[in-house]
Amino acid sequence: MANFLGESYMDIDDPEVHEDNDVDMIIESSSNKEDDKERNFWKGSTNAKPDKFEIEEGSLELLRVFYKRFFPYKTYCYWLNYSIDPMDKPFQNREFNFVKPGDDEVYMRYLSFDTIEEFKNEVLRVCPKKIDIGAVFTAKPKEKKSLKLSALKPVEKELIFDIDMNDYDEFRTCCSGATICEKCWQLIAVAIKILDSALREDFGFKYLLWVYSGRRGVHCWVCDERARKLSDDERKSIASYLGVIKGGAQQNKKVHLYKNSLHPSLTRAHKIIEEYFERVILEDQEVLKDEREWTKVLECIPDDGVRRRLDDDWRKNSSRHSTEKWDNLLAELESSTKMTKNQKKADSLRVCKIEIMLQYLYPRLDEAVSTKMIHLLKSPFCVHPSTGRVCVPIIPEECENFNPMVVPTISSLYNEINDYDRSHVKNDGERSLHDYEKTSLSPYIKYFDKFVQSILKETLAKNKAAMQMSMEF
């Protein structure tokens, strides 16, 4: 298929050719990212040893109910097939990865399925606590063992992005680690808005599926045909275009802009950030509250004098609110910009405000996830093992109002459907409802249905046009 040759393109700055082009390495880096110290949902409460086994059985049972009655198999498979029946290469050559239920992380790698039925039966049989989606290959991944290594090559895959609250921990004051609240969700919401607009307006992508990862992050699946066919190098260039936050734990200033001009994409991001910065960063997170916090902000200012003056002032008035301190900072930056005769210095002070704003609210992307076609990513509509929450789609326009705390869990769904069945007697002639329609999962599945329909429509239109073309000849 197209574009595959692009893979062998090597950047001139890239001295080693072969390193870590290997699925095994990549899978580890992704699975290890989520900290697994905390208790595992399937285990139930870890300190109540005697009935541990029962609770474990219980939540596994809930998961089984979820897969049996709620998982949207048909739409899901149509989505990955990019067409309705019959199932074709995009689905049949797609790599899946199941994690078996239980305490051990037992991976079932290189799975693939020929039909919706086969997929459904295997899910019901294994009852995986996690499903990962990989790339579409030149052949069926399940036949890996009988194939030559060169016969199984990745050809397409959605362009994916992963935003994780983890990466905001250096300044998140409301929560830390795996916890999340409505306040810090706003960080993610702003990231979604910026990334969504960049992907649509700069790259012209239309079919963006945003999915809550079940705990403290979101994934974005870009499903346009053009995105699916991108080579690894093209993915790398996009990730680099969108990556503004650079530097590790030992680097405090993580955004560096060119002097006077802001790239149109960043101008747009900055506009979005301006709407939220005061509320999210200054009021909710209070990043200038005490010395430990404000030092991090001050370290982004490239001038000793400015830093010292602000630091002295705030030490004397440390009870001043973050919004007021931010005003001090802006005023100080402006007056110093005017005072200095050094053009270079003036430029760097002028962009400093924008740099700080971007550092706090520009999306922090996990680049490795986006740059490799073969990277596996947790599927939509599976269930997060530590929270029990379903990985539901998020409507980007409404992401601010999304509340991760009220996302349906497998136990809430179980209760909802039982309540419904108990209190509803079906009248004659009444349309029988799907199970999901009886629960709070309904709006999410309906949104997903609509999303998939819109992609299928476009493929259909394209195929029709292609048919007509060939008819004319």
Added chain:
Amino acid sequence: MYSNTDTNNKRTLASSTVGGERYEVKRHHGTKYPHLLNFYSVPPTEEITIDEFESFAFDRLQVLKALEGAILRNKSEDDVKKYLEETSNKWLPLHSNESSKAYLVQEERRKDHISHFILRLAYSRTEELRNWFLKYECALFKLRFLRENPTEKQAFLNDENMRWKSLNQAEKKLMKEELNACSIPITTDGEFCDLFEIDFEKVPDLVARRAVYLKEGKAYVPVTQQLSLVMYEFRQRLAKALELASKSFITLRNERIMPMLDEIIKQYDGRTQTSNYSVINNPIADNLVDHFPLCMQHLYQNLCENHHLKHYARIQFNLFLKGIGLTVEESLAFWKKSFSKVDEDKFQRDYAYNIRHNYGVEGKRQDYKPLNCMSLITKHRPNSGEIHGCPFREFSQPNLKAKLVQMGVRNDEHIREILNLAEEEHYQVACTKYFEITKGLLDKNNDSIIIETIEHPNEYLNASVLLEKNRKKMSNKDK
């Protein structure tokens, strides 16, 4: 596939290059090679002697390898250019049309053309070889393109049919502001220059640097950035051609040519000799900590404090240990001990596999090499919360200063010197300076080894160990 001609020494190349397809050689303006630049889309069809076959191939290889050396050593672009100029003039001179009276440009270009196709065939055999060839042929073409004068360049591109959709004046005016904001020069002498509308996939390097205006999937590229477009085209075509050549390689069975091609591949440099980076006989990591370079010291300290390292830090450190000479078992034991807070099950499940993987005993069984400085500096830059990479690059100035003080660099002059080098992005030079300062090599000139530039963490370690050995020997002698 291959024909034996009447004279034993002559071979036709065309049939052995690209899957048996035959091309007509284009003839422009009465000459075979109108331009210095060549996209190499047409294989040579003439007969050449065995001697020529061999010497052409080796000469081109000298140039490519010189280029590799310069790039790996992180030389500046100007240095690379100068270096290439010297090597080219020696092995594979190529002059522009303006010098056609002084030099035999047609002969030069014939050699360039034929040698490219011999190496293309020889290096099509494995993916690793193909990638190597592709990379340095691209680098070579790029430098030549930059050197060529504008009129010649344009003539070449016209002949190659490289044209892109241009915007008209009105369209350009509409997006003037956005284009200006991308800090790309879009005017020449006050006039708008030509502006092309191109799919963003075709200019990955401009996209990656955010150096182009993007709108709905189209990139707007001024003529001044033409190089990106040309390079994309060159790379795509050559990558495709190499795949094709690799297929024809399988069918190529010729007792004369095969041994020669094998010989050429053998020249492929020493990057495959992984085995011994090390001069250490007793590989217990803890005794060697004082000899670790700063990047590894930093990881090791973190490991001791937190009993944990993240993914890329683990890879970096584990491969370093491997370079020291730890066997896979010793390495596993070391990590097991260091990850003292992780229980056995979890260790086996989440970490042991990767440690073995680094040693090439799992997964696709690739024998990974210890990462060199260039890799540490350029690849997998740390994200927030990660501590791997080159400290001279990844630490902010205050943090680097604190680290240096902690490591015993107390002289203000020395500290400033290292910080300045790091700030000017001479990370490896900064590391070398750090080596010289901490090993007390600055004032005494009597020590036998002086390192030019640190290029590999294991090299740092080996130099340090060797230095200590020599000093011990010296002091014993003195006694």
